[in-house]
Amino acid sequence: FQLSVAATAGVVAGSRWVREVGWGTAGQALGITLGAQLAVAPLLLVHFGTVPLLSPLTNLVAAPVVTLATAVGGGAVLTGSAILISAATWLAGVVLSISRLAAGWPQLGLAGLAGVAAMAGLARVRALRPLVALGVALVLSASLLPVGRVAVPTVVFLDIGQGDATLLLGPSGETILVDGGPDPTRLLAALRARGVDHIDLMIATHGDQDHIGGLGAALAAYPVGRLWHPGHVEGSALYDDLLDTATAAGLSIELPRAGWSAEIGSFRLQVLSPTRRYADINDESIVVRAMVGSMDILLTGDIEATAQAELGPIPVDIMKVPHHGAATTDPRWLEASRAAIAVISVGPNEFGHPHPDVLEVLERNGSEIRRTDREGDVAIPLRP
Numbered sequence: 001f002q003l004s005v006a007a008t009a010g011v012v013a014g015s016r017w018v019r020e021v022g023w024g025t026a027g028q029a030l031g032i033t034l035g036a037q038l039a040v041a042p043l044l045l046v047h048f049g050t051v052p053l054l055s056p057l058t059n060l061v062a063a064p065v066v067t068l069a070t071a072v073g074g075g076a077v078l079t080g081s082a083i084l085i086s087a088a089t090w091l092a093g094v095v096l097s098i099s100r101l102a103a104g105w106p107q108l109g110l111a112g113l114a115g116v117a118a119m120a121g122l123a124r125v126r127a128l129r130p131l132v133a134l135g136v137a138l139v140l141s142a143s144l145l146p147v148g149r150v151a152v153p154t155v156v157f158l159d160i161g162q163g164d165a166t167l168l169l170g171p172s173g174e175t176i177l178v179d180g181g182p183d184p185t186r187l188l189a190a191l192r193a194r195g196v197d198h199i200d201l202m203i204a205t206h207g208d209q210d211h212i213g214g215l216g217a218a219l220a221a222y223p224v225g226r227l228w229h230p231g232h233v234e235g236s237a238l239y240d241d242l243l244d245t246a247t248a249a250g251l252s253i254e255l256p257r258a259g260w261s262a263e264i265g266s267f268r269l270q271v272l273s274p275t276r277r278y279a280d281i282n283d284e285s286i287v288v289r290a291m292v293g294s295m296d297i298l299l300t301g302d303i304e305a306t307a308q309a310e311l312g313p314i315p316v317d318i319m320k321v322p323h324h325g326a327a328t329t330d331p332r333w334l335e336a337s338r339a340a341i342a343v344i345s346v347g348p349n350e351f352g353h354p355h356p357d358v359l360e361v362l363e364r365n366g367s368e369i370r371r372t373d374r375e376g377d378v379a380i381p382l383r384p
Helices: 002-021 025-048 055-079 082-103 110-122 126-142 184-193 215-221 237-248 305-311 331-337 356-365
Strands: 050-052 107-109 154-157 166-169 175-178 199-203 224-228 252-254 261-264 267-273 287-292 295-299 318-320 341-344 368-371 378-381
Touching (some): 082 237, 184 215, 199 215, 267 305, 341 378, 368 378
Parallel strands (some): 224 252, 295 318, 341 368
Antiparallel strands (some): 050 107, 154 166
16 A cells, blocks of 8 residues: 555655656656655565665566556456456566566665765775775675575575465575465565575465465566466465466466475475365364474474374474464374474464473473574575
8 A cells, every 4th residue: 555655645746756857658657667766665675675776667568567457357357358367467577577687676775875875975085085986886786796696505584574474495595485475565574584486386375365475476576487376275365366477477386285285496305195075174174294304394284183184193394383372282193293393383363373382391301492482583504
């Protein structure tokens, strides 16, 4: 909402300015785009910490496509024409591709802008101006450099509030995202902070908003290779929108079941659950065991006692404790699993997560308890 209001105000101001300057048609389009970009820049810095440098140009390209897609989509709604529906879907995919292209280009961060502002002050001293010009050039050039890759395979449990989002990062650039938390803005900021520029595999463990709320935004912002999801979630518009976005982007969309496996860079993945359909959406969570050398990580979604009993105890090095440490976890299963490191992805909540009984079992097991609400991102290097 904030971005929409700011962009509209920027368009109005920009259109007035270009009329006064008297630019031609192309200049008017650029001026309006720049007006919108300047208006939203402060909000982008507050929420995301960066400003995309390529936006004015990509907006010039995308705007006519959006207009055409809107018109074709309206015609599809009115007529029900399969041809128009296909055309609107294709046009939406073009817009998505443009946004992904822009996402991979330089971003000017808050720290860089602060440096530029500081050097602007120094520029008042005439003798320092050559050095200031060099400094500004270096700051802007630094935005071209990617964030360094991890030296060893790493699992990062992102601090995204009351929800789940887990990154598996490899030294060759391989990136796996398991769930996306409830807040798209927070997820995108976390991914950018970790230097993510693509996602090889995205996994939506189940359809709850606190797990998939940010995935649609990640799909729009990054090239994604594959999407694993558990199947249709009755009555979830958010889940349906995620699948629609993935379909429009041309992703490989798969419904993994127990027994599936995959290798992505350093990571070997085994799907352990679901083994059948369950009455409770939480028990239908995709459960993945990720292995690097002799180390393994159990990513459990929100499975509860029923699915846990059928899954059986799984001793692992690292476990994401199911359902944010809720009381729905079977203490006998948790005790038998004996994770060396137990990570609880949790934020401020009214549900009593994590439950004292769960913490007691973990402490009795001697598990090292890590919590995102206390530590922020929990990053654990995986040294085979």
